Amino acid sequence: MASSSCADLDPDVALRLFEEGATLVLLGVPRGTELGIDCKSWQVGPRFRGVKMIPPGLHFLHFSSVNLPSCGSEIGPKTGLFLSLKPREILVANWDPKTEDLDFSDSKNEEEVSRIRASLQELDPYLGPYPYEVMRKWVSFTxxxxxxxxxxxxxxxxxxxxxxxxxxxxxFRHTKDRAEQPRNDTACQSMKEGxxxxxxxxxxxxxxxxxxxxxxxxxxxxxxxxxxxxxxxxxxxxxxxxxxxxxxxxxxxxxxxxxxxxxxxxxxxxxxxxxxxxxxxxxxxxxxxxxxxxxxxxxxxxxxxxxxxxxxxxxxxxxxxxxxxxxxxxxxxxxxxxxxxxxxxxxxxxxxxxxxxxxxxxxxxxxxxxxxxxxxxxxxxxxxxxx
Structure with missing residues (x-):
């Protein structure tokens, strides 16, 4: 994920978001994954661990897994979910490589969330700030x-x-059931038959x-x-x-x-x-x-x-x-x-x-x-x- 700058933010707004904003801790997301929140997306880099300073309220988190072969990349279909975030809330998710999805079960583990909260200062350099420049557009959409x-x-x-x-x-659980289905080893005579x-x-x-x-x-x-x-x-x-x-x-x-x-x-x-x-x-x-x-x-x-x-x-x-x-x-x-x-x-x-x-x-x-x-x-x- 490319680093976003808060330099254009009003200092008071930046401070308020830093103190009151929610945090998404997203662990294990593979490099190259296309991930976004609301109206903006990025390509995840090797240091990415999540998004910070998210304004409280409803947001749309979306991502697409990406295969990175030696030449070119293949982008998978997009998956998204709406999240309603509270002030100072921390949501924790781990990337599941089998399902190519985010598993939020750790967010229900109070001990894990407390541990993450205690280590937020160490995580901070790896958290990208919410793209505040799209906030007005997102609010107008929702x-x-x-x-x-x-x-x-x-x-x-x-x-x-x-x-x-x-x-x-x-x-068709049984061989007999499958055998009764139309055979596909002969040419179709019409599109309807196909x-x-x-x-x-x-x-x-x-x-x-x-x-x-x-x-x-x-x-x-x-x-x-x-x-x-x-x-x-x-x-x-x-x-x-x-x-x-x-x-x-x-x-x-x-x-x-x-x-x-x-x-x-x-x-x-x-x-x-x-x-x-x-x-x-x-x-x-x-x-x-x-x-x-x-x-x-x-x-x-x-x-x-x-x-x-x-x-x-x-x-x-x-x-x-x-x-x-x-x-x-x-x-x-x-x-x-x-x-x-x-x-x-x-x-x-x-x-x-x-x-x-x-x-x-x-x-x-x-x-x-x-x-x-x-x-x-x-x-x-x-x-x-x-x-």
Whole structure:
């Protein structure tokens, strides 16, 4: 881990972090491992023993094992976990080379923690300071994400993995069971046949992210055809159903879930996080009735999106989102609904400023007719043909 300097820190802030900050003692992490906390990562050096001066609160620790052959290196998939750290807390973890993971069991051993605390002065030269320059960004990413919400959304295993841990749906323990399966020693006649021959897989129990279930039915039981149409255009019933089931006491925790999904994707490289972020965003942006009812939720949503979209490079949308024009069409619906009658004036004004900001930053036209998004006929240069 490259040494970070505290020279740019205000002396009072540095002193307060030194006295009140938490410490992660991470022992045995192999040289070359990519390890980070929150929005910054490093490559671990031979002297690394952990991170000090960590501001109390919620943080995301993430790491990728690295093989260092004679020429080039191979980086493994990223693993992450949310940690809620208290002032002056010491967490101790040892690297397990078999699982390529951090084992925090020593943190429950009071004697071991006391021993480490007593030797902190000796460890200090081997501890890198928390990258305070990313603190403001990290807080803007997680200001609605509480320890409780993060714990409820994290897998029961406590690890958020970029690649899903999958196992066969059916275990063939006996030779007879395996013999009855389709043979793979003959050529497949079709792609379907090839897919059918593959074992059906499922995610290992306890490793799943525990996101809220977004209702598949957007209308109430017994709805008339007119009501079905209404609640299919205005997703407020589905949103209220989700809030009632998952965030009844604290509706703003839904923004925490949106932030959790975003961090899992942006920092943890978990594509499932991106998919859930998209679904939640579509639900929020297309709930016209809820915009009149949940002023604080939507004021918060605008601020959350302002910070999230500000950290993603513009070409990200070209490469991923704009394949189906998801983000622009979703936000176009949002700005149309939020300018409607009955919406709080302060909320409408905040939305107008956000719309102007996005238009300037990304050159998106939210006032264009959706028909304008139809495919454009491109004239090819002379002599160029498309087979």
């Amino acid at each position: 200001d609605h994400l509480s320890e409780e919400v993060a714990n409820n959304l994290q897998p029961l295993s406590g690890r958020i993995c970029a690649f899903s841990d999958v196992i066969p749906e059916v275990e 897919l059918d021959r593959l074992p059906r897989m499922k995610q290992r129990e306890g490793t799943e992210l525990r996101f809220s279930d977004i209702p598949k039915k957007t209308y109430p039981p017994g709805a008339t055809p007119a009501e079905i149409t209404q609640w299919s255009l205005d997703l407020s019933y589905a949103l209220e159903t989700l809030l009632e089931k998952n965030h009844k006491l604290q509706p703003l925790n839904l923004l925490g879930e949106l932030q959790f999904a975003f961090v899992c994707f942006l920092i943890g490289n978990v594509y499932e996080g991106f998919e859930h972020w998209k679904r939640l965003l579509a639900l929020l942006c297309r709930s016209e009735g809820a915009m009149r009812k949940h002023k604080e939720l939507y004021l918060g949503l605008i601020t959350v999106l302002y910070h999230q979209l500000g950290e993603i490079p513009p070409d990200f949308f070209v490469d991923i989102v704009s394949q189906d024009n998801f983000l622009t069409s979703t936000l176009q619906d949002f700005f149309q609904f939020i300018s409607g009658p009955g919406v709080d004036g302060a909320l409408r004004k905040r939305a107008e400023k956000f719309k102007a900001h996005l238009t300037k930053k990304f050159c998106w036209d939210f006032d264009a007719d959706l028909d304008d998004c139809a495919p454009v006929v491109v004239e090819l240069p002379e002599g160029v043909t498309v087979d």
